[in-house]
Amino acid sequence: MKNNNDILQREEFRQNPFTAPEGYFTSLEDSLRDKVFATEKKPAGFVGVLKPALMMACSFAVILGIGYGILSMTGGLASQNAQMSEYDEIAAAVENMDPAMFEYLDELDFEGYQAQFTPSEEEILQYFATPSTDAALYHYLASIQ
Amino acid sequence: MATDDSRILELYRSGERNQAFNLLVRQYGEQLYWHIRKLVANHDDANDLLQNTYVKAWNAMDTFREDSKLYTWLYRIATNEVLTFLNRKKIIGFLSLNANEAAFERKLTADENFNGTKVQLSLQKAVNKLPPKQKVVFSLRYWEEMKYEDMAEVLDTSPGALKASYHHAYQKVVDYLKKDLDIEN
Numbered sequence: 001m002k003n004n005n006d007i008l009q010r011e012e013f014r015q016n017p018f019t020a021p022e023g024y025f026t027s028l029e030d031s032l033r034d035k036v037f038a039t040e041k042k043p044a045g046f047v048g049v050l051k052p053a054l055m056m057a058c059s060f061a062v063i064l065g066i067g068y069g070i071l072s073m074t075g076g077l078a079s080q081n082a083q084m085s086e087y088d089e090i091a092a093a094v095e096n097m098d099p100a101m102f103e104y105l106d107e108l109d110f111e112g113y114q115a116q117f118t119p120s121e122e123e124i125l126q127y128f129a130t131p132s133t134d135a136a137l138y139h140y141l142a143s144i145q
Numbered sequence: 146m147a148t149d150d151s152r153i154l155e156l157y158r159s160g161e162r163n164q165a166f167n168l169l170v171r172q173y174g175e176q177l178y179w180h181i182r183k184l185v186a187n188h189d190d191a192n193d194l195l196q197n198t199y200v201k202a203w204n205a206m207d208t209f210r211e212d213s214k215l216y217t218w219l220y221r222i223a224t225n226e227v228l229t230f231l232n233r234k235k236i237i238g239f240l241s242l243n244a245n246e247a248a249f250e251r252k253l254t255a256d257e258n259f260n261g262t263k264v265q266l267s268l269q270k271a272v273n274k275l276p277p278k279q280k281v282v283f284s285l286r287y288w289e290e291m292k293y294e295d296m297a298e299v300l301d302t303s304p305g306a307l308k309a310s311y312h313h314a315y316q317k318v319v320d321y322l323k324k325d326l327d328i329e330n
Contacts, residue, residue, distance in 0.1 A: 016179065016288075017260055020178070021258065024192075025174070032199050035200060
């Protein structure tokens with residue numbers, strides 16, 4: 001490197017061209033001490049040691065609070081459970097229906113039946129007034145076919 | 146120097162913090178100031194960065210485990226401060242029209258704490274054009290004549306990589322000087 005680039009070997013380049021303001025180094029100790037001790041970290045006390053754990057506990061409490069608030073405003077878990085149990089009830093009722101009922105419904109000629117079906121007002125009222133079970137519906141449909 | 150380092154740590158650990166601090170500044174203050182100053186050129190910037198270096202070093206004294214020398218540890222903190230400063234300045238430079246070479250020269254020649262000759266000014270301009278980390282490598286090796294092993298501790302890089310980096314920086318500086326000072330081989 002030296003052979004080809006002797007220019008940087010000149011003493012002039014190695015000399016320091018900068019100066020510091022007068023008296024800067026004599027007052028350096030004091031000025032640095034003022035700055036450093038003013039910003040010195042204080043040793044953590046009892047609260048300081050517990051601070052991270054307290055902050056974490058507070059965060060959990062806030063998250064739980066927000067979650068509870070949202071659930072309360074939207075009707076909560078109870079309403080969701082109620083909706084679920086209603087759904088489960090219908091599903092269970094469908095599952096417990098007589099399979100013959102489905103076979104019968106498959107065989108029915110609904111379009112032809114609808115064309116012929118002209119129930120009177122009294123018959124409609126009676127139909128809605130009768131507690132219907134799948135068996136009752138089966139017998140009713142069989143009687144009017 | 147190692148004896149002084151032991152004394153500083155001994156004083157600090159025995160609770161003689163004022164004495165430890167005074168010795169830390171007396172031992173390394175001026176040296177660190179010139180290390181920073183040669184990299185940032187401006188006195189006020191160098192003073193701010195030196196203060197930040199001492200604040201960080203003092204607040205981390207408890208964590209110093211003597212795996213490295215106190216002086217390389219302090220240089221490492223100072224160098225990180227300088228690199229952060231130079232990188233920030235570089236980003237601002239992209240956004241500013243005044244951060245070009247001519248502006249650097251104007252600022253330096255107007256500085257009452259710069260007494261350089263024409264060739265020294267040219268060298269400052271050449272070094273100022275280097276990327277921040279290469280600038281540090283050049284400064285530590287060329288002006289401070291620091292050993293590559295110590296530089297490796299300061300910059301957390303292998304001595305081999307530092308040698309290569311110094312070689313590149315040196316070549317760039319020489320090329321710039323030849324052109325700027327109109328010197329033939």
